[in-house]
Amino acid sequence: MKYRKLGNSGLKVSEIGLGSWLTYGTAVEKDQSTACIHKAYEQGINFFDTANAYNKGAAEVVLGEALKEYPRSSYVLATKVYFSMGKGPNDRGLSRKHIIEQCDASLKRLGVEYIDLYQCHRYDTETPLEETLRALDDLVSQGKVLYTGVSEWSAAQITDAVHIAKEKNLRPLVSNQPIYNMLVRYIEKEVLPVCEREGLGQVVFSPLAQGILTGKYKQGQPVPSSSRAANDRTNSVINSYLNDEVLSRVQKLENIAQNLGVKLSQLALAWVLKHPGVSSAIIGASRQEQVEENVKALEIEIPQPVLDEINLVLAEINGFVPNW
Template sequence: MKYRKLGRSGLKVSEVGLGSWLTYGTAVEQQTAVDCIKYAYEKGVNFFDTANAYNRGESEIVVGKALEAFPRNSYVLATKVFFPMGEGPNDRGLSRKHIVEQCEASLKRLGVEYIDLYQCHRYDTDTPLDETLRALDDLVTQGKILYAGVSEWSAVQITNATHIGRKLNLRPLISNQPIYNMLVRYIEKDLLPVCDKEGLGQVVFSPLAQGILSGKYKKGQAIPPDSRAANDEINRWINSYLKDEVLHCVGKLDGIASDLGLKLSQLAIAWVLRQPGVSSAIVGASRVSQVEENVQASAVELTTDVLKEVDAILEEINGFVPIW
């Protein structure tokens, strides 16, 4: 496993991280989740990502329980705040009240004394940005979080946040967590250049496009019964990728991977990591075998010729916009 600095900070995260969206505390049995996290840790993964909103805290509980077996200073634990955690008017968003209260709740669910990376899960248009940034900075001062980041913020929002932070002499944001994969590339236009300028690293989610880039879905073939797409509780996002034109190109990409002696998932993760602005690719896993396959992508170096071949295939579906 290789490691990269997270933005301009001194924090180093594994190139492949393990996330828990739609898996741990939701669709995967607790023991399986523990086994996946343990295996990932043993293979060098030090970056584990969750969120308070994942099944209303259940994911944090499972992740925290699994990480109990390891020294606290040996891993980087990330969680998030923004989405509703109750029915009250203050049970959502990025107000000081919600951030502070949910940080305390996350610490209890995770069973830790501090969170390494606390992320604003989305941008809050109802709360002044300086209020949000001051609340995060205060949590750092109190030792409850070590670093702050954001998720799915636009280039303009990140620019505004960094400028306000400098004006108020606050500790800088160090990361953004956007979706990024071969099929969803919007961050390349504006977001990556802005984050590079402002010192934020990317910890990208869904590098396998909800499993489409795992190679298990084939054009003209039935959906595998044990796959995410077959689970009506969590297949809302993946179904938008299941288009003939997309699967046709995925088949071609699978051929490139095979020629290189790789799994398609390994090619897809290595492709994401080709970007110097990407610090870690967060994968999901419902089986240990998936973790085993995905972590090997950290060792893959793609040549210029391979990247050109991949881009030529992706150009065929340029403009495809899935629901996510």
């Protein structure tokens, strides 16, 4: 395993992280989930990401119980706050009340005394940004949280947060968690440059586009019966990728991976991690073999001619070729 600093902080996270969205506590049985988490730890993964909203706290419970047998100092535990956790008017968002209450609830579900990385799951337009940042800062002062970050915030929102933190002498945000993969690259234009300038590392989710970049979905063929796309509880996001244009480009990418002697999933992860602004790529896994296979992506070096070939294929999808 290889590790990178999380933004400008001193915290080091594994280049491959393990997430729990749409998997643990939702679509994967507990024993199977625990086995995947243990396999990840054995492979050197130290960054484990979840959220209070993942199946209303069930994912936090599964993750916390699975990690209980390991020394608390040996892993980096991340969770989030924002989405609705009840029917009351204060049961969602980034108000001081909701943040403080949900942090305590997450600590209880995870079975730990502190959260390494506490993230604002989305931006809250109804709460003053200073209120949110002060609540996060207080949690750090109390020792309940060590570092703070955001998820899917725009470049302007991140910039505002950085400026307020500096002006009010609050602890800085250290990370952003956006979606980022070969097919979804909006962060390259504004978010990545702003975060690199301000010292926020990216812990990106869905680096394999919910399994599309594994090559398991083929143009003109039915989805595999065991895949997420065949599961009514997890297919809403995946189905947005399932069109002929995307799948035809994915086939080209798979051909490139085969010529390089690697799996498409490994090439996709290596491509994401090639960007220096990315601290960790968060994978999802329902089987231990998937964890092992994905970790092997760290051994891949993408030659410049191959990278050029990949970027030409990607330009056909979204018309934007990166400068790296």
